[in-house]
Amino acid sequence: MTRRRLVSTFVSAAVIVAGLTGCGGSTSPTPSTSTDGTPLTSDQATVLARTLYRSYEERGATFQATAQIEADVRLVMSGRVNFRASSGQMLLQVARGGGPLSAGRDVVWTKRAVFEGDIPGLEAAMAKRGRPGVRWVERPVDVKASPVDAVVSMITRLASTRPDNPILIQQDDNVLLGSQTRDGETLQTFRLANRLVLDIGADGTIRQARAELAGANVPITVTLSSYGPQQIVVPPAAARVKLSSIRGLYRQLIADA
């Protein structure tokens, strides 16, 4: 019943962010190691304690995210998140080596489901099965199986309905890595006990979060901007099909793509 959201958010999501490196992202401040950082003052702990709530207060934001899933393969995601509804939508692209970004695929998510759009051949295949107009595949969120799901789950968890407890943040192994000026704004960079790194702006909102997939050496960087309400439209029931009902077809379409 006791809540320690900032810590528990990511501790409970250990599959997402355990064993974080604290690095990543071109705007990263000084490289962080386990010995970097200074203990938090009460004021700094309060900034950290409130930052997830600030997201909730702002209702939503736009984001850019990357996940380096292999040495030469990077997922690039850009979209919008509604923190109140724990939902979002984005364009998912893939960059291989130094090549250009792939064609984009629309992804919408809610607390429990991910909807993949723009799967080549899906609409035609479903029409042949008597379901014209189906353009989305629906599946449960699975952060263990899908790095995309891990990223959207991480983005959704960057908000909380209430402030956290700064005292507990202060007494845990959370540290201030330093301050930096970016685009004329002073940012404070914190590393949490679980090694999630947050850049927090002067207004208390998160500018960037950096983490790593558990046990997978996959750095994730999420940059948030344009805070404010975001309306997310979930695909209507007639336009979506559950993955569990077309698993074979889905595999084939993805392979063909």
Added chain:
Amino acid sequence: MPSRLKWARLAALALAGAVALFAAGCGSGGSSSTSTAAPGPSTTIHVPADAPTVQAAVDQSKPGDMVLIAKGIYREAVMVRTPRLTIRGEDRNNVIFDGDFTLSDGIVVATDGVSVENLTLRNYLNNGLIFNGILTPDGTADPAQKPIDGWRGRYLTAINNGLYGVYAFSSQNGVFEHVYASGSGDSGIYIGQCQPCNAVVTDSAAVSNTIGYEGTNSGGNVVLVRSVYNRNRIGIAINSSHMERAVASSDVVVAGNTVNDNDNPVTPEGDGAFGFGIAIGGAEHVTISKNRVRGNRGVGIVITEQETFLPANNRVTENVLSDNGIDLGLFPTRMSTLPAGANCFADNRFTSSFPTAIEAAAPCGSGDGPAITTRPRIAPQPPGVTMNEIPHPPRQRSMPGAGTQPPSPAVGLPPTIDLARIGVPK
């Protein structure tokens, strides 16, 4: 200049009285304090007559002094490092600390023996009043340092604060009395991370909070008596957690309280539990006795686990329960099995329980019982409101003689509670 009053003799007499009362008490397992009153004369610093702000008055105070605050709204966040200071409002309802939802804490106490009395703390992002035993002089935290010894909050009204209304953390030998806490984003009254706590909550009320009272990792002579915990999401929660030091909660008595209608959606949203009157989560040696528990939509009194902590040696006796979703419960919320024999129920007045016939399934005195492997369905919590949307409580009774009573440093605490004289409230 501060007006200098010779309170030392009166303070010494008051202390002697408290010690005598303690010695004569029937005992609740309480322990005595070794704190002593400040030697020498004390000064009363009037705000704003002698100092323009409360912080300025505190900064110029000496151990044993009193800061006496006139009616007014004080938009301050005050840090207290003067031992045995008394901070008192002249009028509970009209000496108001207001954080305007921009300041972090109303009053932070980081030293021994401080008493905060007879005022209102509202609209702070974190806490109205906190006794914080881990705060170092440089403003960072050190959980290894000695806890605060001696604390008191009384005749306090805490309204719509983001976390806790009144909060004792890593602090020992204290009391909350005549507190009214409402609209807190976590709990109205909180005692945590102390072992032993030697703490009492009495003659208080926590209404329209996420949780009325919460004690996490609070153990060693914690007594909650003669108070009201109504219309929160959870009335009373006594639990253990790895997220705080001093695990686990133990040796707590909850007696003679009224715990009604804790299923109020016009409160800040919590972490999931809703409709619980009194909940023991992974605590040990907790006695829940002679409470009146009514109208809680989920469960009146429930014992369950928390994180990896199993509840053990808890006793639920002589309570009067009615109109709860389930009056008495012993069931796991996360784990698959809960050992029933380690906790017991006896002599309660109730009509429903889980498991059924709970006093036969988990009787006191047998030391054994079947494992509980199932749990009833509890409805999920509804959405909540933000703290600034919660209506303010009515005016509360002021401290008698606030303007004339001598300083009352928090020494010789906690008070002795004669549990034998506590009955089920009307």
